[in-house]
Amino acid sequence: MLENHSLVRLNAEFFERHKDHAEILSKQERPHLVLVIQVGALTFAVPFRTSAHRPKLGKISHCFFFSTSGRRSLSKEGKIPALDFSKAVVVTERDIGKDAVIDHAEFIEMHDNMKTIEARFRAFLKYYLDCIKTGENLDKPVIRYSALQYFKDEIMSLNFENDT
Numbered sequence: 001m002l003e004n005h006s007l008v009r010l011n012a013e014f015f016e017r018h019k020d021h022a023e024i025l026s027k028q029e030r031p032h033l034v035l036v037i038q039v040g041a042l043t044f045a046v047p048f049r050t051s052a053h054r055p056k057l058g059k060i061s062h063c064f065f066f067s068t069s070g071r072r073s074l075s076k077e078g079k080i081p082a083l084d085f086s087k088a089v090v091v092t093e094r095d096i097g098k099d100a101v102i103d104h105a106e107f108i109e110m111h112d113n114m115k116t117i118e119a120r121f122r123a124f125l126k127y128y129l130d131c132i133k134t135g136e137n138l139d140k141p142v143i144r145y146s147a148l149q150y151f152k153d154e155i156m157s158l159n160f161e162n163d164t
Contacts, residue, residue, distance in 0.1 A: 004038040005114060007107075010045060010089075011097035018089075023147045025087050033100040035083055035110070036091075037121055040158050045091045046121060048102065052082035062086040062124055062142045064117045068105045081106060083117060085124040086142050090151040126160045 015026045025032060025047055034045035052063045063082035081103075102110070110117065128148055131137045138144060148155060 004036060006036045007100040007102060008034060008036060008045070009097040009100050010034060010091065010095055014089075014091065014095040018150065021147070021150045023087070023145050023149065024089060025147070033102060034091075035117070037088075037118060039122060039125060042154060042158065043091050044088045044121070045095070046083050046085060046088045048106075049082050049084045049087070052080065052084055061120060064110075064113070064120055066106045066109050068109045083110075083121075085121050086128075086146040086148070088121070088125075089147050090154045122160070125155065125158065129155060129158065129160075132156075 010032050015024070015032075018024045019026070033048045035048070037044045037046055049063070052065065062085050064085075066081040125148075128143060128146060131140075131143050132152065
């Protein structure tokens with residue numbers, strides 16, 4: 001059983017099935033570590049990014065940024081480690097490879113902020129679905145280049161009516 005909040009790698013078969021989907025992160029030399037998050041009946045794999053851009057003020061965040069990571073100081077362009085909600089994918093048991101290990105400081109920060117991470121991911125999913133349903137903001141990079149576009153049929157069934 002795939003556990004909520006587990007850290008895993010996606011397997012080669014997943015990437016082979018999605019090889020024509022340009023927005024799914026799939027560089028061969030990268031480990032593709034993901035955080036598993038359950039939303040309704042769906043299981044999402046949210047990828048860790050080494051260097052993500054901060055969103056503009058007042059915009060819904062497409063990432064959870066790690067503020068305590070030692071890797072944060074490595075970037076000269078102001079990019080920092082993050083969980084990238086816009087590159088999340090829908091997965092099943094058959095898509096999962098080995099368990100994953102992340103930087104200790106990032107793990108502690110992630111663990112301490114899991115409710116915030118889940119809430120922000122759900123907020124991003126709701127925003128993404130609202131954009132798809134209304135046809136608004138489809139030209140925004142965070143929507144246009146989202147990996148969620150390949151799972152539209154699955155995610156359209158999500159119901160956020162009872163979210164607070």
